Amino acid sequence: MSAGQTDLLLEVEGLRKSFGDHVVLAGVGLAVRRGSVCTVLGPSGAGKSVFLKCLGGVEQPDAGTIRFDGRLLNAAARADFQRRSSFLFQSNALFDSLTALENVALPLEQTTGLPDHEIRERSLEALRQLEIENFRDRYPSQLSGGMQKRLALARAIVTRPELVFFDEPTAGLDPLRRNAVFAMIAKYQRQFGFTALVVTHDVVEALIASDRVALLDRGRICFEGTPAEFSASTNSVVRGFRDSAEALGSSLAAIRRGESIQSDDA
Template sequence: MTDNTAKKPFIEFRNVTKRFGDRTILDNVNVSIYRGEITAIIGKSGVGKSVFLKHIIGLMKPDSGEILFEGRPLAGMKRNEWTAFKRSVSYMFQQNALFDSLNVFENIALPLRERTSMKDREIREKVQQKLEQFEIEEVLDKYPSQISGGMQKRVALARALVTDPEIILFDEPTTGLDPLRKNAVLAMIAHHQREIGFTAVMVSHDIPDVFFISNRVAIIENKKVPFQGTPVELEQSDNEVVRQFLLGQESLKDELTGLLTKHELERLLNSELARMGQYQNRLTLILFTINDLKQVREKIGYILEQRLVQCLGMMLKKHFGMIGTSARYDTCSIVTVLPHTDKERAVKHLERLKKEMQEMALLKADKYPKSCVDISVMAGIASTDRPVTIESLVREAKNEQQLMARLSCSGNGVKE
């Protein structure tokens, strides 16, 4: 955030290095965390996000470098300063770490009982208030193993908040929850953060959901922190590592369709185009588009939409697997790149493909007895013998597009 340059960091990692044996987990990491903000720490699993978080509360100590709290190093704190700092921090564990031999009420009351001199009645009131806030009153005499995962998260959150901490560290608060509950937990954190104004540091891999509630994002990748800044800055960043990271998050969808990602396609095409300059080959690109995919989703649902793309992808792989590569270009288009192939041969391939595509089961009306959908698959060819940009090739192919197969709403218009 630009105005952060003026602000002093609340917690600061300065050249922190951590090793386990001869494995380096964090290497000269610098991160600033600001007061009253939600800072998200993202990264693939196993890159040391939890290790990062555990350093803040002293569960782990850095091998070199220091961690500063309001400008003072944690390692040099006097005993009473350290105690005061620790009391202002709460930690929510990935697996909740609820005390399984204490019931929900005792779990939430424990930090108050053990380290304050509050009367039993006051504790009861305070816990009751938290129970109501998180809507877990009905389970207060149950044990953690008797309640659902989502409930356990809420109990853990209530326990973290009951001491009115200034800083809360969340270690993957949404892992293992279904999407609905995930958002509920994130919303809950955001809501309480706004209300109470604590500083939150959240380790997560829930991208992009976590961006909506955080003020700052830091990426841990390959022992370093290649990026930190606001979520908007992150999205607009042209840092190669950051883009790779964000793309990596989306790749799962394309793994399902068995296609390359757009990023991988770009890399492949660029190297092919570069080689073309040397060897004077031809390169042909076919652009397949499923028209009105959005409408398909609305009428027949997300799963069938995905299935449709998947089917098309598999068909292309079968046909062009030996001579070319297919990749997802955007939500509704797939690009097939055929190096060493000229336009005429590509047209012949397409003719054969057309017949098969018209027999595609997903384009039969009896597949959708309840709704009336219009699906059409278009294909266009563009060919080049000199290096051009991918965009211009795709544009050319788009202009050439013709109908391959179609399912029209009347139900019998399969054949063109």
């Protein structure tokens, strides 16, 4: 863990984004502490992934400020931000034409001027840390879903980022694997000391793995606090989301099991 526990690594204020007449983000504010795991919950269509895209610089927000490590994130600071942060995508976004090792080496090759042997060493180290070293010459399509997730995480941490964004890391996985993914995030977050910002709609797993929870609803953050506070909250939106999530849980689990057969064993 980093020294300054009270330090805010990421501060977002008044973030707005709309597509045409459709307002997706109506002023989102969020602060993430250094070394913590912060989860943004929300039903589908609440603007979670647009929020993440705005942070990643893929979408340009209409208004609002983002501060990273106390510095305003503008065009000039973007390169520094990209060097010190990384993304884990819902679909893993691994390159099919590259082997596991080449995939992990890619960010180092493209964004640093390191010599070849050092890139190789650091990539191998990342694979070793995630216990997938034996699969370094396999292509992503030859790996199972869980392995692919780990490979994607290896690629995300190989640049030794301070901040890792997780976009729906459990989408399409069955409950058992969802647990495993959150356990993985928590484990490696502690091991490497990065700050994690997770966007998900899995309430149960998020509550176990996170330090802070925020609920995004209709383009606004309507709750922000610890998992315990979230569970105890009497806020109507929180209650509604919590209850509906639990009620849907059993039926969704059955559906997800059906999905997971396709997405995991492919």
